[in-house]
Amino acid sequence: MKYLAIGFLLLAAALSARADLKVFATVPEWGALAKEIGGDKVKLYTATNAFQDPHRIEAKPSLLAQARQASLVIAAGADLEIGWLPLVLRDSGNSAIQPGRPGYFEAAAFVTRLEIPAVVDRAHGDVHAAGNPHTHLDPRNVLKVGEKLAARMAELDAANAAAYQAGLAAFSGKWQAAMARWEKEAAPLKGVAVLVHHQSFIYLTNWLGMKEVGTLEPKPGIEPTSGHLGALLQRQQATPARMVLRTAYQQDAPSQWIAGKTGIPAVLLPYTVGGTPEARDLFGLFDDTLQRLLKGLR
Amino acid sequence: MQKTFAVAAMLAAAGAAQAADNADLAAIRAQIDEMKKSYEQRIATLEKKLAQAESKASVQPVAAPAASQVGQPASGFNPEVSLILQGQYKNMKDVAERGITGFYPAGGHDHGEGAIPGISKRGFSVEHTELVLAANIDPYWRGQAIVAMVDGKAEVEEAWFQSLGLGHGVGLKGGRFRSGIGYLNEQHPHMWDFADAPLMYRAMFGAEASYVQDGVQFKWLAPTATFFEIGAEAGRGANFPGTDRNKNGSGSVAAFAHVGGDVGVSNNWRAGVSYLTTQAKAREGHFEDVGGVEALGKFSGDSRTWLVDFVWKWAPNGNPKYRNFKFQAEYLNRHEKGDFSCEDADSANPGACTGGLNSLYRTRQSGWYAQSVYQFTPNWRAGLRYEQLDSGHRDFGANAVNLALSDYRPKKATAMIDYSWSEFSRVRLQFAQDKSMLGITDNQLTVQYIMSLGAHGAHKF
Structure with a gap:
């Protein structure tokens, strides 16, 4: 006992x-x-x-x-x-x-949050x-x-x-x-217009001074529709985007469709740690994100 | 000499004039530069505004202070409110009294004298409109109430409080709540994958297809990597298969155990076993006697139910948004033992029970269902369900001669397809071949909508 x-x-x-x-x-x-x-x-x-x-x-x-x-x-x-x-x-x-x-x-x-809806x-x-x-x-x-x-x-x-x-x-x-290195590397990205699948990248584009000119989702959380993608294609004449961004967890078909129609590259970004083989940790996440964006620009 | 002076003077004057011109020009240039600058700035801000307006028509990029909760009005304490709108169109046979052959008829919802019970409604109908209110009460408790409204009647479906601060894996719930037995029992109709509940739930708990406790629930989650949870409940026991009894102590006791986990990243599962025991006193039901005459039976005794449930979910990489698959199956076994009395339902139409007969009552009945639902795009899902009941061994003692017995096995096969615009709206088309009543094959077509408004909370696994 x-x-x-x-x-x-x-x-x-x-x-x-x-x-x-x-x-x-x-x-x-x-x-x-x-x-x-x-x-x-x-x-x-x-x-x-x-x-x-x-x-x-x-x-x-x-x-x-x-x-x-x-x-x-x-x-x-x-x-x-x-x-x-x-x-x-x-x-x-x-x-x-x-x-x-x-x-x-x-x-x-x-953090200071962006896109707080007025309504x-x-x-x-x-x-x-x-x-x-x-x-x-x-x-x-x-x-x-x-x-x-x-x-x-x-x-x-x-x-x-x-x-x-x-x-x-x-x-x-x-x-x-x-960060100092990334900001230097990312200089060519300033002012570059992009399309995004979902509003997953607003903090990234805000940091790098890029411009989001449209989302493939007609409304947040609603999957892209052919009508909405068609409208984006129309807009491409007036406000041309240089690439279309998506995360590893989003379907690739809508951004591939846009890429095929417009000739701009569809770029997959890791979005988070593990999203690509290179994004092994937080440093890798940003290194790879910038590499992929710069490659998309070429 | 004079002439030279004059020329010199003229030159000087001209030089002065030139100097004056230069100063003016510089000033003008500066002005132009300034205007240019200010216009550039204004154009830049306009461009910025335009870009903003273009990229997010209604969502404005407003930077929030780090602690945005500061300065919220007292209405910020209002509970989360959500409302479920549900209704259907149904095509099926006109059957006077819908039941399940061989099973004790459970009292369903009574929506007023002469009203057609929900389960027998043909054509268009609105199902229960559920109003859900939920909020944290304080750091220790959370509360939720669900009020179901239909046809001039509001009914408290659930009204409970739940512990937040007990720790050690312990959860305590009290009030009126859907019992934790089985898998489907805790789910409200808007979460079902089919327009109606499986037959076994209807046979077991009546038209509501859920066992609701007025009582307390105790749960304990084990501190292990594999999910293991046990729970026990004590309640009033007023609902079918029990009846409301005027007594102290608890009228029904339930216990359950769940185990679950992952298989790789793509598969998740949960299995459970549950037990419910309750008593009935003079539980009424209409039966048909040997001569086909309607008789009124009353059962008093114990009702014990075992349930086994299993759920398996699959999604590629564990991301259910685009494609996922769900398999679920449940089995129940109910044992009832006690006394049974039978009399004429209508004294003007005497049958074999005339004068009243008392006897033993002993039954052992079972049932199961299995269903699969596949979501093949973000918007579309399709599902199949098959179910079967076994009226099993039934011993009515001396009353055996009086009551029509059959070895019929009720069956039903269902197929559905549904479309969801978003997580909050869904429309469903369902075909079912219902053979739950002896001698009737009822082909049913249902078109159903489910809409949820407001702060819709998370769903259970």
Whole structure:
């Protein structure tokens, strides 16, 4: 009996000694950022991959099981995950990750959001009342979120606070250097007009000074129709676009159709970490995105 | 000398004049430059405005302050509201009293004297209009109410609170809620993949095709990588197959266990087993006796139901937007034991039950359905369902001679195709061959619409 009690105590001690911060990231980009900051102090689970539309995920049993054990949920926020995350959080039986608690972190809350609709009406499609949620494609946002995220990780896992701050310092040094390089490389992209499949790239085009002259979706979340694509083709005379952009999780047929009719290149961008073989991490994501854009320009 | 001076003076004057001209010119040039600049600026801003207007007709790029919640009015606390509009057009046979042969008729919805019950409505009809209100109550609780409205009547379908802050995988729910047994039971009609519920749900729980508890539910999710959840419920037990009884304590108890997970990135599954036990007191039902005369039966006793459910979902790369496939199947087994009394339904038309007869009642019945739905484009889905019930072993004791028994196996086959403009609107065409009633083959055609307005919440797996 005594040995049993000691055994339990040892087991409990062994379990609590594993001070891993269990992170549940809804999307790959923010999971990758947590890994940059936390390194091996972080046990990361990423709920989606680059080939999945983050708007359209189901509250799968595996997600519930992972959320149950998480100590920090990192969401993109701005209603991107509204179709599944609230349900996963509520049914997880995990009080630490409920919205309003330190274990719930929304990236979009810490950046300046674009495209906040003046009118919230579904007649305009699947609009996000809080603005465009695809905030990570402006590297300045990544840095802002990184600062807040490191502070939150340090708050939740005080034993490793120094490691998180050091991780952030190392990351932001490298990131700022990379940003200077990207901005120099991307100079030819300034003012370039593009078509996009969905409004997934507004932060990227805003950062690089590119111009979005149309979306293939007639309304956000509504798949491209032949009528709408035809209208875009008409517009190409007056406001010519130089390329048409899409993510790895979107169908290629509509942008290929536009490319075929107009002769402008259809460019697949990784959109998030894992979207292309080159986009292995956040640095690779931006390196590859710029390479593909510059190649599209030639 | 004088002449030279004069020339010099003239030259000087001319030089001065020239100097004056130069100054003017410079000023004019500066003015022109300024105008040019200001016009360029104005053109640039106009161009910018035009580009903005072109790229997003109604969505304006307004930069939001980091904390946009600041300064929201108190109406920001209003619950999320959504409304489900649902209706149909149906072509089917005119059957006086729709039921399922060999199964105890369940009390359905009564929409007023003389009204045609929903399940028998032919032609155009509007189904329940569901009003959903949900919000976090405080950091510890969340609440939701669903009010269903139809034909001058509003009915509280669900009204419950749910815990947010208990932790340790524990979830607590209280109020009126759809029981966690089975797979389809928790789903409201607008989430169904077919226009109607499977026969086994109707046979088991009546026209509403769902077992609703007034009580409490306790759930626990295990801290494992594989999804494992157990739950238990205690409730009033007033709904079919039980009846409302005037008593203390709980009138029905349910328990369930779910297990699930992923197979690769493309497949997800969940399997479950559930048990429901409740009691009935003088549960009324109309039967046909040996002579074909209608008799009124009353059952008092225990009703125990086992359910097994399984769901498998597939989507390429786990991205269900463009293509996905869903297979689901459920099996139920119900065992009822108690006393049965039978009397004439209409004293003017006496039958074998005249004078009343009391006897034992013992049944063991089962049923299953299996269905598949394939979404082959973002807008189109098609599905097939097959189902069968077994009225099984039935022992009416002394009443056996009085009541018509048959070994009939009710069957139904259904095919549907639906189109969704967006996640919020859907129209469906369904064909069904319904052989749930002995001697009747009912070919049914249904055209149904489902529209959801407002803040529509997430759906369960």
